[in-house]
Amino acid sequence: MRRFLISLLLTSVLILPFPAVQAQRKSVKANKPVAATLASQKGAEQITAGQIRDYLTFIASDEMEGRDTPSRGLDLTAKFLAMNLARWGLTPAGDDGTFFQKIALKRDLVNKEQTRVRLNDQNLSFGKDYIALPATGDVSGPLVFAGNGWFIKSKNMDAYKGIDAKGKIAVMFTSLSGLPRGVSSSDLSNGKSGEDWMDPVQYARKQGAIATVIVPDFQFLANWERNRQRLSERPTTVVEKFQPAETSRLPRIVITPRIANLLFQGEKQNATALFEATFGGETPAPFELSLTKKMSVTVSSKSDAIATQNVVAVFEGSDPLLKDEYIALGAHYDHVGIGTPVNGDAIFNGADDDGSGTTALFAIAEALAKAPTRPRRSVLFNWHAGEEKGLWGSRYFTEYPTIPLQKIVTQINIDMIGRSKKAGDTNPRNNSLSGPNEIYVIGSKMMSTELGELTEAVNRDYLNLTYNYRYDDPKDPNRFFFRSDHYNYARKGIPIVFFFDGEHEDYHRPGDEPQKIDYEKMQKIVRTVYVMMWEIANRPTRPKVDKQLPAELSGAN
Numbered sequence: 001m002r003r004f005l006i007s008l009l010l011t012s013v014l015i016l017p018f019p020a021v022q023a024q025r026k027s028v029k030a031n032k033p034v035a036a037t038l039a040s041q042k043g044a045e046q047i048t049a050g051q052i053r054d055y056l057t058f059i060a061s062d063e064m065e066g067r068d069t070p071s072r073g074l075d076l077t078a079k080f081l082a083m084n085l086a087r088w089g090l091t092p093a094g095d096d097g098t099f100f101q102k103i104a105l106k107r108d109l110v111n112k113e114q115t116r117v118r119l120n121d122q123n124l125s126f127g128k129d130y131i132a133l134p135a136t137g138d139v140s141g142p143l144v145f146a147g148n149g150w151f152i153k154s155k156n157m158d159a160y161k162g163i164d165a166k167g168k169i170a171v172m173f174t175s176l177s178g179l180p181r182g183v184s185s186s187d188l189s190n191g192k193s194g195e196d197w198m199d200p201v202q203y204a205r206k207q208g209a210i211a212t213v214i215v216p217d218f219q220f221l222a223n224w225e226r227n228r229q230r231l232s233e234r235p236t237t238v239v240e241k242f243q244p245a246e247t248s249r250l251p252r253i254v255i256t257p258r259i260a261n262l263l264f265q266g267e268k269q270n271a272t273a274l275f276e277a278t279f280g281g282e283t284p285a286p287f288e289l290s291l292t293k294k295m296s297v298t299v300s301s302k303s304d305a306i307a308t309q310n311v312v313a314v315f316e317g318s319d320p321l322l323k324d325e326y327i328a329l330g331a332h333y334d335h336v337g338i339g340t341p342v343n344g345d346a347i348f349n350g351a352d353d354d355g356s357g358t359t360a361l362f363a364i365a366e367a368l369a370k371a372p373t374r375p376r377r378s379v380l381f382n383w384h385a386g387e388e389k390g391l392w393g394s395r396y397f398t399e400y401p402t403i404p405l406q407k408i409v410t411q412i413n414i415d416m417i418g419r420s421k422k423a424g425d426t427n428p429r430n431n432s433l434s435g436p437n438e439i440y441v442i443g444s445k446m447m448s449t450e451l452g453e454l455t456e457a458v459n460r461d462y463l464n465l466t467y468n469y470r471y472d473d474p475k476d477p478n479r480f481f482f483r484s485d486h487y488n489y490a491r492k493g494i495p496i497v498f499f500f501d502g503e504h505e506d507y508h509r510p511g512d513e514p515q516k517i518d519y520e521k522m523q524k525i526v527r528t529v530y531v532m533m534w535e536i537a538n539r540p541t542r543p544k545v546d547k548q549l550p551a552e553l554s555g556a557n
């Protein structure tokens with residue numbers, strides 16, 4: 001009986017399904033648009049609002065402590081992702097057969113006891129007269145005035161023009177956090193770092209200066225005590241591989257106006273005049289200070305080696321040739337951690353930013369693993385760390401990729417897709433928030449006409465959401481194009497699509513919590529991205545790059 005049944009089944013399998021499947025395909029094709037067919041064939045309905053809510057409620061819970069980079073909460077989130085990816089049968093694509101691509105970090109803190117600054121025969125007082133930034137060095141020498149410290153060719157700005165700073169200490173009037181007055185970020189992004197422009201640290205090193213002394217802007221001075229704590233009580237964390245070699249890190253100190261006055265006493269211009277001129281947007285000519293003045297700077301700092309990680313997984317494609325190519329999906333699973341409490345809540349949960357993208361990728365990975373067939377190309381999932389610190393994870397991955405970057409045919413970045421503007425919401429902070437059926441799409445047409453068209457076609461044939469292209473411009477003043485991880489992929493020539501819901505009242509605040517997410521909206525967007533991913537993965541050819549990178553990108557560093 002058994003045997004017969006089997007052979008009967010085999011026969012029927014051989015004879016029956018072929019025409020049946022063909023017929024079914026045909027009728028489906030005739031009645032339903034192609035993306036909708038793809039969605040039902042590949043199980044897009046497995047992705048549900050309820051499932052997304054479950055995952056996001058965990059990922060953005062208080063127990064994750066705001067997922068700062070690095071932090072225990074971030075590591076826990078990484079382990080949660082990896083454990084499930086393993087259960088679903090995804091392939092680890094991090095280091096050494098794991099889902100983790102380790103990113104070595106350095107946590108620097110100035111060692112105040114071993115830090116000394118002397119001006120002629122006077123010992124300056126740490127905290128009261130100056131703040132030293134982390135670095136290690138012991139230098140002394142004469143001083144030069146080096147304007148605002150910058151070199152910007154297009155602005156004719158050269159802080160060391162006509163002077164020799166070699167072996168000397170460079171004194172500059174410059175902001176520690178921004179650009180000189182009259183310079184915008186596009187002035188820099190149109191040129192190449194190191195050639196067309198150099199920031200004060202780069203340029204001082206290039207000029208052979210042995211240390212920099214910074215007279216900060218008014219804003220820094222007004223918050224001197226807070227800045228002192230931030231810079232000398234709390235460690236600064238940096239990615240080890242993004243730093244210049246230790247030997248070339250110059251000692252840097254920030255001084256008060258009182259010390260600046262002492263430095264420029266008897267010089268051709270006094271400190272007040274120089275302060276007003278440089279911060280007023282002028283570029284006073286550099287000069288050498290009197291050789292009777294000598295400064296010695298001894299800075300010591302302690303450095304801890306710590307680490308964080310990207311979570312990287314691959315779902316292998318079925319086509320023997322095309323599986324070497326990847327459609328990449330990205331989100332950042334970090335947020336900003338614990339901060340100043342608002343209404344007693346100090347945990348920045350980051351449910352929308354970017355718990356929503358983290359969960360979107362997670363739900364897509366699960367749906368893919370449970371789909372009846374495999375896509376032809378492979379799918380690369382990357383949960384980036386340190387996005388909030390300055391796109392660390394995506395920069396790290398694209399500089400030290402674990403798979404060949406030229407094999408990535410498209411990168412889809414999902415950063416904030418969970419919030420929607422409710423009817424009647426008049427809060428001005430929600431002005432640019434997208435509606436329940438709407439999402440901002442950025443970058444899809446920037447490099448590939450084909451990718452732009454495909455993005456539209458999938459949406460039109462499937463759920464027909466409103467794709468809003470308002471921010472789809474590298475020149476947009478909000479600069480959203482530069483503010484999330486896709487940027488690092490685009491720089492490498494990979495066509496990207498970025499989905500984003502817009503800024504809102506809880507953006508980077510403790511109120512970005514899971515109960516405020518519109519899960520129905522997320523379901524729609526995640527399903528759409530899922531279908532789009534299938535469409536790109538199964539095409540015979542990769543989306544053709546037929547446009548030049550915008551100038552804002554090609555020269556950017």
Ligand SMILES: [Zn+2]
Pocket residue numbers: 353354388508
């Ligand atoms: Zn953010």
